[in-house]
Each structure stands twice: as C-alpha cells, then as structure tokens.
Amino acid sequence: MLRFSTAGESHGESLVALVSGMPAGVPVDLEYVNRELWRRQQGYGRGGRMRIERDTAHVLSGVRHGHTIGSPVAMTLENRDWKNWTEILPVEPGDPAKHKAVASPRPGHADLAGSLKYDFHDARYVLERASARESAARVAAGALAKLLLKELGIEVASHVIRVGKAELQRPVTWDEIKALHGKDEILLNCADPESEKAMKGEVDGILRTGDTIGGVFEVVAHGVPPGVGTHVNWDERLDGLLAQAVMSLQAVKAVEIGRGVTAAESKGSEVHDAISYGETDGPFTRFERDHNNAGGLEGGISNGEDVIVRGYLKPISTLRRPLGSVNFETREPVKAAYERSDVCVVPAAGVAAEAMVALTLARLVLEKFGGDSLKELKRNFEGYCVQIRNF
Template sequence: MLRFSTAGESHGESLVALVSGLPAGVPVSQEFVDRELWRRQQGYGRGGRMRIERDTAHILSGVRHGKTIGSPVAMTLANNDWKNWNEILPVEEGDAEKHKAVKSPRPGHADLPGSLKYDFKDARYVLERASARESAARVACGAMAKSLLRELGIFVGSHVIRVGKQELGRDATWAEVAASNAKDEVLLNCVDPEAEARMKSEVDAALRTGDTVGGVFEVVVHGLPPGVGTHVNWDERLDGLLAQAVMSLQAVKAVELGRGVTAAESMGSTVHDAISYDGSGDGFTKFSREKNNAGGMEGGISNGEDVIVRGYLKPISTLRRPLGSVSFETREPVKAAYERSDVCVVPAGGVAAEAMVALTIARLVIDKFGGDSIRELKRNFDGYREQIKAY
C-alpha cells in the first residue's frame, strides 16, 4: 500500500516527508519536485514568509540514479526562517525568556481546542504543527505520486474558480488547466484573465482592511480509466476517499465532487450524464457521455471522465486586525495573538489538494494493478485498458 506521513513545525528546523509503497523504477526529477514546491508558494496575497522560504526537497533515501528503488522515499525541506527561531523553539529546555508564547488563542485556528486537548497554557506548540506550512511536505509527497501517475498517462492539476464573491463562472478544459499550471508567473491561477482580475480586486479589498479572503479551487484528474475505486465497501469508495483527503487540508471546510452542490437543487433529468455507445470510440471504452456532472465518478468508481474535486477554503484565521479572544493567564478579554500570515492562499490550497488527490489516486492504482516495479505495474495497467476497450 502507498502510504505517506509528514513531520515538523512551521518554524522548526525542517519539515520531513516520507513516502513508502512506490514501485521500483519510477523516474524522479529533482526539478519537478522543486517546481511543485515552488507552485505552492506562489499566488497573489501570500505573506512575508514566502519571501523567506525557497522550498526545495532534499531526498535522503529511496531514489538512486534518478529512479525509485522500491524502498521508502525520505525527504527534508529546510526552513530558512529557523535561524530566527532556534532560541525560541529549542529542542532542549532553553531560556524561557526567549520563548515566544502565544497567550491568547486565535478564533478559527486550532489554538484553543489544541491547548485544551494537550493541556498547554501556550498555544505555540499547537499552531506550529497546525499551520498550513505542513502542506509543503504533503506537496513533496504528492510529487512522488504524480511521478508514478504520469508514467501511466494520468495527470493532476488545479485552478481557482472563486476568490471571495468573484468567480470564473464557466467550466475549464483540461488544456486550460494544464496551461495555467505550466506558467512561470502565478497570480491567482485562474484560467480566465478577466475573472482573475476580478478575483485580485477581492484580495486587494481584504488587504486594505486588514482582513483575509477565502475561495474555491478545483482539482482535475485527467487520464484516469474507469474502474478505480469500488462500491462494495464504504471505506473503499473513490469519492469518499477523495473527500477525506482534500478535507484534511488546513482551512478547507467543504468538498464538492462534480456538480454535487448544484445537483442537490436540480431535477434528476438535468443532473445525470446520459450514456451513449460508439463502436469506434476513441476513449477508454466505447461508451461515452456528453456531460460530466458526476465529476468522473459513479457509485464510488471512476467512470473514465475527468475526475473533478472542489475544495472550499475559508479565509485564513490569522488577522492583522485581530478578533476578540481571552488571555490564557488572566481569563480576561484581549485581542487574539497575531502571527505573520497571508491574505489569500486559494491557489496554494489548490496545489496542496493536487498532492492529496494524486496520493489517493496513486494508492488506489497500485492497489488495483499491483507490481513491485513500474514495468510490472504498466504491464498490468495496459492489459486492463485492453480489456475494457474490448468490452
């Protein structure tokens, strides 16, 4: 089984990423991994931290001569800001006078429930791990999953469809999403320049008032054949696994699969994707659909259309104009603590969600097709494609 885990704190010495279960022989490009990390750092509305960090993955194990060798892949991502925090967050007890305690919890963050759970009188330890900085390690893991999937002709990308009240208002093609992800300059990763300009105005408004703004990103999986995931057990459904994966990201408060939100208020005749048959079809099978309202999944199984997953990202919890809170020490009303933060992270959220989706899809692909090497996996994968094409 493909598994991954991360470790590290936002202002600690390093983030750690570990991926196990990748077959041997998967090509791994340092340039590709680092570009994925770069993409996560981009976007209009990012804060000062992104001017400090230049994320790059230091691969310690599991890759030799440019390919995976079947053993766990271990990576570290150094935090450049550590030099300013090594006396604030030392491993040893250190000097208490230099510790930077967070004495009033921030509404919307993990500060208060985490402090209650772990019996802390200082939210510093909670926010350091709860921070979305952790998602950089997920992106590094996701790059490994993407490297596997693209060997099978499966690609994962994302784009922003709403910031605040401004939205794209139309569907995007896979070609548009891929082109947007390939850009060397990223504003808000929207495929339409006019809509992106309107989104930028939402960020500007939040910036002027010391506020933050959320939005919606869309992740697209292109090239996934039908038959990945299953209906037979509740915890093996593709839609459920993708929803959990994306919902696990910091600040994501809702997940939509296909046209799930609008489907709830529509008639069935306008929602379900009619099926047709073309004996000479050029898709995975000779069956086809004119629409993709289902988002590439039916009954918990991929159906051969592009898989569409949307994440609804709340505004960042840390505000330059803090909300009311309570002092841990005195229990008196105070303003919430302020930590350097962003104004808008919707494009970055999309990149982190790509990683989670890619890791989920890669795990299910390995589970279905098996193989200890990429050659064995591709042979099984190609045989299955021939089988469904001949159906």
C-alpha cells in the same frame, strides 16, 4: 500500499515527508518536485513568509540514479526561517525568557481546541504543527505520486474558480487548466484572465481592511480509467477517500465532487450523465457521456471521465486586525495573537489539494494493478485497459 506521512513544525528546522510503497523504477525528476514546491508558494495575497522560504526537496533515501528503488523515500525541506527561531523553539529546555508564547488563541485556528486537548497554556506548540506550512511536505510527497501516475497517462492539475464573491465566468478546458502549470508567474491560478482580474480586485479590497479572504479551487484528474475505487465497502469508495484527503487540508471546510452542490437543488434528468456508445474508441472504451456532472465518479468508482474535486477554503484565521479572544492565564478579554500570515491562499491550497488527490489515486491504482516495479505495474495496467476496451 502507498502510504505517506509528514513531520515538522512551521518554524522548526525542517519539514519531513516519508513515502513508502512506491514501486521500483519510477523516474524521479527533482526539478519537477521543486517546481511543485515553488507553485505552492506563489499566489496573489501571500505573506512575508514566502519571501523567506525557497522550498527545495532533499532526498535522503529511496531514490538512486534518478529512479525509485522500492524502499521508502525520505525527503526533508529546510525551513530558512529556522535561524530566527533557534532560541525560541529549541529542542532542549532553553531559556524561558526567550520563548515566544501564544497566550491568546485565534478564533478559527486550532489554538484553543489543541491547547485544551494537550493541556498547553501556550498555543505555540499547537499552531506550529497545525500551520498550513505542513502542506509543503505533502506537496513533495504528492509530486512523487504525480510522477508515478504520469507513467500511466494520468495527470492532475488545479485552478481557482472563486475568490470571495468573484467567480470564474466561463467553462474552461483541460488544456487551459493544464497550461497554468507551466506559467512562470502565478497570481490567482485562474484559467480566464478576466475572471482572474476580478478575483485580484477582491484580494486588493480585503488587503486594505486588514482582513482575509477564502475561495474555491478545483482539482481535475485527467486520464483516470474506469474502475478505480469500489462500491463494495464504505471506506473503499473513491469519492469518500478523495473527500477525506482534500478535507484534511488546513482551512478546507467543504469538498464537492462534480456538481455535488447544485445537484442537490436540481432534477435527476438535469444531473445524471446520459450514456451512449460511440463509433470510435475513446481513451478507454466506446461508452460516452454527454456531460460530466458526476465529476468522473459513480458509486464510488471512477467512470473514465475527468475526476473533478472542489475544495471550499475558509479565510485564513490570522488577522492583522485580530478578533476578540481570552488570555489563557488571566482569563481577561484580549485581542487574539497575531502571527505573520497571508491574505489569500486559495491558489496554494489548490496545489496542496493536487498532491492529496494524486496520492489518493496513486494508492488506489497500486492496490488495483499491483506491481513491485514500474514495468510490472505498466503491464498490469495496460492489460486492464485492453480488457475494458474490448468490453
């Protein structure tokens, strides 16, 4: 089974990503991994932290001579800002006078709930781990999953479909979404320039008010064969696993598969994707769909269409004009604490969601097809593709 975990705090010395279960022989391109990390740091509306950090992955184990070797892959991502926090967040007791306590929790953040849970009268320890900075380690882990999936012809990419009230105004193709990955400048990662211009206007308006803004990103997995995931147990359904994976990202408050939201107000004849049988082979079978309203999933199983997952991102909870809060010690009303923050992170959240989708798909692909080496995995995968092509 493919498993991953992360460790580290927002202003700690480094972040750590640990990935186990990768088959041996998967090519690991560190330039690709680092570009994924770079993509996460981009976007119009990012804050000052992104001018400090230049995330790069340092591999400690599990990769030798450019390929995985079957053992756990451990990676660290240095926090350059750590030099400014060594006396504020030391491992040792340190000097309490130099600690930077967070005594007034921010509405919308984990500050108060986490402080109550762990009995902290300082939200610093909560926010350091709850911060979306942690998602950088997920992106590093997800890059490995993407490299594995790529060997099987499966690709994962994202684009932004809404910022505030500005929405994507036309359908876009897989090729347009994929092309965003190669851009050297990322504003709001929208495939339609006119729509992106309107989204930029939303961010500009919010920036002037000291507020923050959210939006919706869409992750597309292209080339996923029918049969990934299963209907037989509730906790093995692909849609449920994807929803959990994307919902686990900081600030994501809702997840949608395909036309999930609008389907609820539509007639069945308008929602379900009619099936036909083509004269020529498609990517996997001759069975075809007239639409992809289901988002590539039926009954918890991939059906051969693009897998489409949307994440609904709330506005960042750290405001330059803070909301009301309460001081932990005095119980007096005060303004919430302010930590250096972003205005809009929808494009970055999309990149982190790509990682979570890739990790979920890679795990289920390995469970279905097995293989201790990439060669064995490919043999099993290709044999299955022949089976469903001949169905």
